[in-house]
Amino acid sequence: MLTGGQFYDLLCAVVPLYIALFLGYASLKWWSVLTPEQSAGIGRLNSLVAMPALIFQIIAFNNPYTMNNGLIYAYCLSNIIILGAVLAWAWFAKSGGLDWAITLFQLAALSNTIIVGIPVLTPLYSITTQGIPAIFIGQVLWLFVILFLYEVWGAMSERAAVTPVMTEVLGTGLENISEHASSVPKSLNHDLPALVTDMEHDECRINMNGLSMKSVVKSECADGLQGVEEKCGDMQQQESNGRDKKDENVNETVPVQMNIKKLAVKVVKKMVKLPLTYSTLLGIIYSLIASRFSFQPPIVLKNSLDIIARMSLGLTMYTIGLFMAGEKKLIASWWIFWYGAFFRFIVGPASMALASYVLGIRGDTLRFCVLQAALPQAVASFVFAKEKNCHTNVFSTAVSIQTLCFVPIVLGYYTLFNL
Secondary structure, eight states: OOOHHHHHHHHHHHHHHHHHHHHHHHHHHTSOOSOHHHHHHHHHHIIIIIHHHHHHHHHHTSOTTSSOHHHHHHHHHHHHHHHHHHHHHHHHOTTOOHHHHHHHHHHHHOBOIIIIIHHHHTTTOTTHHHHHHHHHHHHHHHHHHHHHHHHHHHHHHHHHHHHHHHHHHHHHHHHHHHHHHTTSOGGGGGGHHHHHHHIIIIISOOBOSSSOHHHHHHHHHHHHHHTHHHHHHTHHHHHHHHHHHHHHTTTTBOOOOOOHHHHHHHHHHHHHHSHHHHHHHHHHHHHHHHHHHTOOOOHHHHHHHHHHHHHHHHHHHHHHHHHHHHOSOSOSOHHHHHHHHHIIIIIHHHHHHHHHHHTTOOHHHHHHHHHHHTSOBOHHHHHHHHHHTSSHHHHHHHHHHHHHHHHHHHHHHHHHHTO
């Protein structure tokens, strides 16, 4: 059961976070202390300066040689279970789609581990100090997967957008061919299918060499249709020229398809630019060296990072408050709220419990794994969704409301585990 001392420590850790959130909300919503532009500047300061320092401090000052790697394995296995389930749903369900698969996966897999995980879970479990860095490293690794899925979805959307354009252009061309067909001698009517084939595959091809696809298709089809009578008069020569042209331009015609290698390179470039990537990497390198040679960090460095890290906790919650104040509605719709809550507080912890149990994790470590999976939605998920314009209302609702109501849910899980 939750002791009085644990509950007091929990309040001492959580209440300051909510005060910072309230001040951020009131500063923009009621007091007009900040403008939206200034609010964006505060968020940028936090993401580029304060948050990387906090991440570096958490990872660098822990011993990686004594870290429980089973937590990383459990987190990865849990995500594999969730991702496999949502991708299967997206493949077989009529209402499914890759965009919703990515959204549901993030709702279940990405929790706000750093900002609220440390103050909330530290009074409850002693393993929190070593457990949070392990889980966060796993999250950083899975961000590559999430960004890659977003790039695949974007490439699929671009490819799907080509089809209506081609249908419209080729449909207009075929109608014009039908109009000209009445003026063609009957002896040549049997050659019209061959003409249409040439028009579709030789004249109306998509040239991707820096030109506008739609304008090129329309231009080439118009030129071909304008001379339909002349082409019918010399079909054999046209077919020969078409084959020659096809051979010459085979390297110039680029199919609209996904290039996995290019998508992967694009994802890596994006991840390298993220502050959390290099702060995590630098933290791992420092911890490996420091733990290997058993030296303590300079007091000046430690105190500097401590000040900036504390600032990051307050700034992050303050920024969430600003974000909530800038929204027209905190809850986009009730079904979005319940879907987000179900995947965050039910699916995520259940999958983590299953993965941890399969890997042989027991006791307080198992309980810690489940509770960290029941933390509110990570702010990074909203940032990625906004960048890709993919169901941002889902994540705005999840980040806002779950941050407000997660404490009773976490305490409920903790009480249930200790019955």
